[in-house]
Amino acid sequence: DTGVSQDPRHKITKRGQNVTFRCDPISEHNRLYWYRQTLGQGPEFLTYFQNEAQLEKSRLLSDRFSAERPKGSFSTLEIQRTEQGDSAMYLCASSLDYQPQHFGDGTRLSIL
Amino acid sequence: AQTVTQSQPEMSVQEAETVTLSCTYDTSESDYYLFWYKQPPSRQMILVIRQEAYKQQNATENRFSVNFQKAAKSFSLKISDSQLGDAAMYFCAFIQGAQKLVFGQGTRLTINP
Numbered sequence: 697d698t699g700v701s702q703d704p705r706h707k708i709t710k711r712g713q714n715v716t717f718r719c720d721p722i723s724e725h726n727r728l729y730w731y732r733q734t735l736g737q738g739p740e741f742l743t744y745f746q747n748e749a750q751l752e753k754s755r756l757l758s759d760r761f762s763a764e765r766p767k768g769s770f771s772t773l774e775i776q777r778t779e780q781g782d783s784a785m786y787l788c789a790s791s792l793d794y795q796p797q798h799f800g801d802g803t804r805l806s807i808l
Numbered sequence: 809a810q811t812v813t814q815s816q817p818e819m820s821v822q823e824a825e826t827v828t829l830s831c832t833y834d835t836s837e838s839d840y841y842l843f844w845y846k847q848p849p850s851r852q853m854i855l856v857i858r859q860e861a862y863k864q865q866n867a868t869e870n871r872f873s874v875n876f877q878k879a880a881k882s883f884s885l886k887i888s889d890s891q892l893g894d895a896a897m898y899f900c901a902f903i904q905g906a907q908k909l910v911f912g913q914g915t916r917l918t919i920n921p
Contacts, residue, residue, distance in 0.1 A: 700852075729908065729909075731909075736913075738911030738912055738913050739909070740911070751907075752908065787853065789909075796855050798855075802852070
């Protein structure tokens with residue numbers, strides 16, 4: 697069990713640029729979740745996958761956000777035309793069915 | 809909609825003492841799970857303890873225990889014999905089915921040596 701891995705740990709970009717984050721779940725986990733956490737707040741759900749199927753998306757996930765999980769393994773979260781309000785920690789978690797979710801270290805996004 | 813409320817933004821405790829963190833939640837479901845997660849500064853979210861709603865017995869994990877009051881929709885975390893390594897943000901969270909976790913706002917716990 698190598699844990700949930702997220703890359704990069706920190707991303708700094710200019711407003712209007714596109715960014716992509718990667719999450720590698722624990723290998724046998726079939727469910728993968730994305731959350732967003734702003735400073736001093738609890739994480740908020742963005743979307744989740746069961747295998748390669750994206751089963752739910754939050755209203756927080758505007759049309760500038762897209763997530764994929766090809767082949768049911770790693771996942772990517774892309775933000776197009778970044779805005780100041782996108783600055784946050786993006787957390788990935790994975791689980792095996794109904795078991796508790798395991799979190800990665802997160803990717804901190806800073807928009808200049 | 810399910811909501812989770814943590815009314816204590818910050819708590820502090822002397823090392824070796826006991827502290828209780830509060831959490832209330834709102835749901836119309838009868839079958840769900842509750843969790844306490846710990847997030848040390850700049851480190852990943854770690855599961856501390858979980859409680860199945862159908863179980864009346866309160867969960868315990870070493871120095872960590874919960875007081876689950878289903879009718880009152882209350883789920884507090886007690887940390888006994890507090891240690892410096894317990895300092896972190898603590899989040900109460902709710903889940904129904906294998907879907908999204910709903911988190912509270914968090915409580916920052918400081919341990920005074």
